Amino acid sequence: MQNTRRNALKFIGGAAAGAVLTPVPWRLITDTALWSENWPGIPRPLQGEVSTRYTNCSVCPAGCAVRARCVGGQPVSLAGVAGHPLSRGGLCAFGVAGHHLPYCPGRLTAGPVEAAAGVIARAAANCNAAAAGTPGAVCNPGETIGVLDLRPGRTASWTYRRAMGTVKGGLYLTAGEPFSGAAVDLSKARTVLSLGAPVLDGWGTPGNVLAARANFRLIQAEAIESRTASLADLWLRIRPGSASTLALGIAKALKKGSVAGAAEATGLAEAQITDLAAELTQHGPALVLPGYDCPEAWALNGLVGEFGVTVVARPEAPVPEHWNKNCAPVTPLASIADGSIRTLIIDESAPGDHIPWGAIRRKLVADNPVVIAFASSPAGYARHSLFTLPTAVYPETLEDIPAAIDSPRAAFRLAVPLVAAPAGVVNPPEFVAKAAGIDATNALRERADAICKTGRGVLITYTDGRAKPVAQVAPDDFWRALNAGACWLDTESRRAAPPHADWTAPDARPAENARLPLVAVLAETAPAAPASPLMTKLDRESNLRLGPSRAALHPETARSCGAADGGRAVLETALGKCPITVVVDASVPPGVVQVAASPEVIDICGAGARCRVASL
Amino acid sequence: MDRRFIPAGVSRCSTAKFLLWLAPWAAMLAFGLYSAGLCLVKGLNQTHMNNRFAFGLWIFLDLTVIALGAGAFFTGFLLYILKRKELRAVVNSAVVIGLMCYGGAMAVLGVDVGQPLRAWFTFWYPNVHSMLTEVTFCISCYLGVLAIEYVPIVLKNRKLRQVPHFLVFEHELHKLVYVFAGVGTFLSFFHQGSLGGLYGVLRGRPFAFREELGIWPTTFFLFILSAAAVGPSFILLTTWLVQKIARKPLVRPQVLRSLGRISGLLLAAYVLLKAADTVVWLRRTTPRSGFLPAQYYAWKPFGVWILFAEMALFLVPMVILLLPKLRARAGWLVSAAAMACCGVAVNRFVLTIQTLALPTLSFDRFLDYLPSWQETGTFLAVLAAAVLVYSLSFRYFGLFPEERELRREPALASESEPVLAGK
Amino acid sequence: MLCVDCHTPREDGTYAGVPPLSRCAGCHTANLGPTAAEREFIAQYVKTKREPEWAVYARQPENVWFSHTPHIRIAKLQCQQCHGEQGRSELPRPYQEDRISGYSRDIWGYQAVGGVVPGMKMDDCIACHRQEGLAHSCLDCHK
């Protein structure tokens, strides 16, 4: 038959009809459906032997004990260690996802290592030369080198102090709010007055705080309804920035003085303040926790008379004697003269206290200072540094974690590496030590031995949860145990002398400032350190937290700033400006900007800063 | 030049003019296919639907067009089962419209699901409790029926008639047309109903949840009725539109009137039952599930007005279509039909969109939703495809048997002149 | 030849995965038999210490949870009941996998290997679980 169009059509039609009778189409739909189960782009989880490893979380200074479930050696989920004397099995959101940190997008893995080393060595040499009056020293008098440590009390901190000790006028700097030498014992407290401290929102060791929570009455004096305020037994809604005045008022009440001024300044009734004072003395033991903007309120504990009970000296694990000779003293950054630092080394690898960059910049020499940052992400101080050296992150690092503020007894535990660090990262303390010409490669072991030598305290091993007196442990076993995730805990704690405070000062109303009419309150105590990509579940994929650089305003405040919900605006403080997104929220008190911490925001505004919001 | 394809005895515009008419619709179709493609390739993040607004424009579209497409089965039912001979004039057109409505709905559903490759699971592992299973089965079967019913229309084409086999085939098919009409009616009754059940069973959405009669919620029956009522109106509307666009009479005016009258009668029944249902729902069903009727309408912009608007859009056309005087005037007739169609659209809108917009938990937000251009594009594709297929069918398959007579005897047309130009 | 000669479960009863080359080399360091296949295996893998890329007939899809432990420890099943008499076979069947889905032929949901070996598709699991009254829900076996 000749191939006409009709025949062709017939053939196609017949073929189509026939195909349906073959298995082809049916197999095709099954297989494509199966293919859709594992089509390209869907990762396959690694299979392997399941094991449990222990470590301590070094994401924040709390250092909670961690049980890691590993598959083929790779940690796939983290949880707290139940019954741990310090962290009580607790682990916060950041800790739970800590094992993601090595894979954060934009992580730094390379940097100008040699150059930086040279710079530090030269700067040290210069300082020594200048101090020795050698002619031709590049370093002018009064200009020096310093290390800024955001998490003091670590072995690394001691290494820095020793390194700076080798340099004439070398500085070891901390954020150093006054009386940082205190630790508290929540288990003894029956009444806790928090002057804006985020007691239930990441302060101290979350697990420990929440475990003790049932035993004390929590009074939160705060302007905004923070997480702590909403869960406190009593929430005193004071005027923003009037916490220290309230502390003063309580002191006066205790001394039977007049509280009229304080009442007027804080917006509370006089009776409230006197009752508060009475409660602190009667339903003791009491504890007063100062907030960010009233550190001097520590002294109030002295008046309440609980020093040595709820407040003790900040304990520190023993160190080898020879470390103490010729090591630089601990100097609060605020206490040194402006424009006095030529070369500044910032260790951001262990985030802790945060200092707004503006405050740091003031201490540097005006003409091209040298800033060297140890960081794992470009988001923090790295944005302002001349050299940024990549560091390992938890859980790659081997570092120790000092006792947190809510631990009355000294502790020593290690964040042990669960995964290998990438090539090209540096170990900050060893790096600085090397540049300064001392050897600190073995510092952790030395300190562990020193602790073991004292024979004090107990060693808590997580695998069996048993506490063994150190006296019965050989140094090698001690070290091995620490590296398997274990914790040394001292037995006794030291009394602390209350700091001096002047209780006769006049009741200051929160300083008015026409140009900066608003008060900034940091909504989230999120660390500036990089966090797991999953964290967006808390601010972007839900409204649990305020998203980075979003600021909540009361409708009135927003109106007066001409800002609308979701609108872009600029936040301005004495230290500078940064862009924010406005969230209108009737639950924020008027006159307050509740702003979420983000690198840009905390550059210019420490909590409680005066500020203004200008809509764009 | 396509003269030899055009049915004998009717006049059609020139090819050029026809292509000119097709061009914009073709363009719209192309755009629509592009946006649908985006949704298939990149995933449904191309739409503005979200976890709370799980259904959007597309489901609303499906429910509406299927309600309007009901004209197909109902006209067939009236003609072949109830022997309303005068409807033979529009039955072909009704079939084409039905085919396009259902085809469009199915196509959009294919884009709407996240894993189209697994769509057939519903047939392989059906969950008998689910209304959606019922819908899927009935609609796909009925789509087949419509396709078969469409074949004889295609075979009416002058060229194809020259093939003897086709003639025989068509003849045989014609004998079976009653069967198909019956099957179609049965299937349609079911899926129109299950489409209503789709939301009526949502115990978790008290705004849509309805008491059950037998195993079906009341919306099951209300949807059947409203679809049956509005179907004829839509046929009426489209036929009138085609007459306007083609600028020639295609059916006797009384055909349109009788369509209107049927629509009117059914609307009356619907309005009655709907009112009763609404009362039961507000007074009994809602309080039982712990909600307050007031809450439903507390959220702007969906105030109580929407409830009354919906009722009015059924009530007014009902009155018009039931009054012979008004029905006799094309203007009233057509606008009444149009109103009824809007009424059913609003009804489907309320049940789909408003249901999802309303909060269920006491701390929920009221949600607003605007379709993305990709969603709208897909919607337009269905419209364009429908117009294209209808135009082609109209030009080549002679959808209106009476067109020839009306052309031969202008008397009929002129008699019907005042009606057709009655505004 | 016994299964455990090559495949030993971990002491907790979980499957330890495909045996490593070292285990094969335990016997096949020098030719045991005259077969060319063995000679080639030694030349290709044992000598060069290259891990053979084994094709796993019984590999289940990612979304299936299967643990040997309950089947061995509790149900006391023998390997053969699911894997067939591999120990007795001269040569393994040629490994076939679906081109589109990439699944081994043994676990196709449709038209799996009949007769020769007990199939390893979902229906086969369900059949046995039904018999034992252990089929409760999909999440029994799907993860």
Place this chain on the structure above:
Amino acid sequence: MTSEKKPGKIRRYGMAVDIDKCTGCGACMIACAVENNVPPGNRGATDLTGITWLRVFKVDNGEEYPRKESVYFPMMCQQCGVETPCYLVCPQQAVDVDPATGIVGQMPERCLGCRYCMAACPYHARYFNWWDPQWPAGMEKTLNPNVAPRMRGVVEKCNYCHGRWHAAIERAAQAGLEDIDASDYVPACVEACPAGAIRFGDLNDPSSAPAQAARDPQSFRLLVSLGTEPKVYYHSKREWARRIGDPSQAPAPKETSRG
């Protein structure tokens, strides 16, 4: 695929959430995402398109400062026991209720993504994969092998960490036991909560936390008036907070909300 024979031990797993203890820290949400291989949110994801099997809401009493009070409110699948809405509507049996555990299961590999179940769920506890799941380079190493990652275009939800249920069965078998040890099966959120606000257990066991919560007059469940018998019990001493469960007590529509 339900069994002919009756399953051995019939459990009804449920949860007891003390919202007076919840500090809104979000540890449960993150632990949940880690355990169940939920991918980090796509760049375009919002609180309406992201995936959070467990989501903590901030709920207030509708007042303004200073009268305003808030509680934090963890919402997971409420595991409806009767007339389970999602189970009834799924057209192709991708949802089932396990008679042995009472857990409502979702089978992503069976789901065609019609989202009917999401429309049916009054708790909005079901989430759709609007994007292809994507992890930053290297992070896929941290995926939990006990849970299969889902693909784009399917619905997923909380199933009380079924991967852990499997693991518990395996551990039991290793010990030669037919049945799991109750304390050995604990969902990730329960384990992670530093405040111990979420507790988990078998409602058929009178001594379990949820069973006790069920008897507590200060406990309440969400939308219980719908008659779907949810298995998550919330507890609060605050009278206004207990009204959260009752939709008819909802505060009037507000301008903005961050809940």
